[in-house]
Amino acid sequence: MLNCGRCSLETIFIFHTFYSGQFIVLQFFEVVILAIVQGITEFLPISSSGHLVLVENLIAHFGEPLTTDASDFIKLNILLHVGTLGAILIVFHRQIGALFGRNRCLILPLAVAAIPVGVFGIGIKTLFPELLKSLFVTGCGFSVTAVRLFSTIRCSVENRS
Numbered sequence: 001m002l003n004c005g006r007c008s009l010e011t012i013f014i015f016h017t018f019y020s021g022q023f024i025v026l027q028f029f030e031v032v033i034l035a036i037v038q039g040i041t042e043f044l045p046i047s048s049s050g051h052l053v054l055v056e057n058l059i060a061h062f063g064e065p066l067t068t069d070a071s072d073f074i075k076l077n078i079l080l081h082v083g084t085l086g087a088i089l090i091v092f093h094r095q096i097g098a099l100f101g102r103n104r105c106l107i108l109p110l111a112v113a114a115i116p117v118g119v120f121g122i123g124i125k126t127l128f129p130e131l132l133k134s135l136f137v138t139g140c141g142f143s144v145t146a147v148r149l150f151s152t153i154r155c156s157v158e159n160r161s
Contacts, residue, residue: 038080
C-alpha cells in the first residue's frame with residue numbers, strides 16, 4: 001500500500017486543478033460526504049456552499065481537517081458545483097435546449113448577469129479567501145437566509161387572506 005503522509009492510496013481523492021496544473025490530495029470519504037451534502041442542498045432554498053463550509057468544519061472538528069489551505073477548499077467547492085451543473089445539464093438538456101431555442105434573447109442577459117457575480121466571487125477569493133471558510137460568515141449568511149425564508153412564508157399567508 002502506498003502511503004503519502006496522513007493517508008493511504010486506498011483512502012485518497014486526487015483532483016487536478018485545470019488553471020494551476022497542481023494536484024490536490026484529499027480524503028476520499030470526506031469528499032464523498034461533501035458531495036452528498038452538495039447534491040442534497042443545491043436544490044433547496046438554502047445555501048449549499050454554506051452547508052459545505054459547515055460540514056467541512058464539523059469534519060475538521062471531529063477528525064483531521066480536509067484541507068488547511070482555504071484555496072484548496074475553494075477549489076473543491078467549485079469542483080462540487082461544476083459537478084452539480086454537469087448533472088443538471090445532463091438531466092435537463094432537452095428542456096434547456098428548447099428554452100434557449102425559443103428564447104434566444106435570454107442568452108445575452110444571462111451571460112451579462114453572470115459577469116458581476118464572477119467578478120465579485122474572484123475578488124473575494126483573491127482578497128479574502130479565509131472568509132469563504134469562516135463559520136461566522138456562514139452563520140451570518142444562514143441568518144439572512146432564514147429571515148428571507150420566514151418573510152416569504154409570512155407574505156404568502158397574508159396574500160391568501
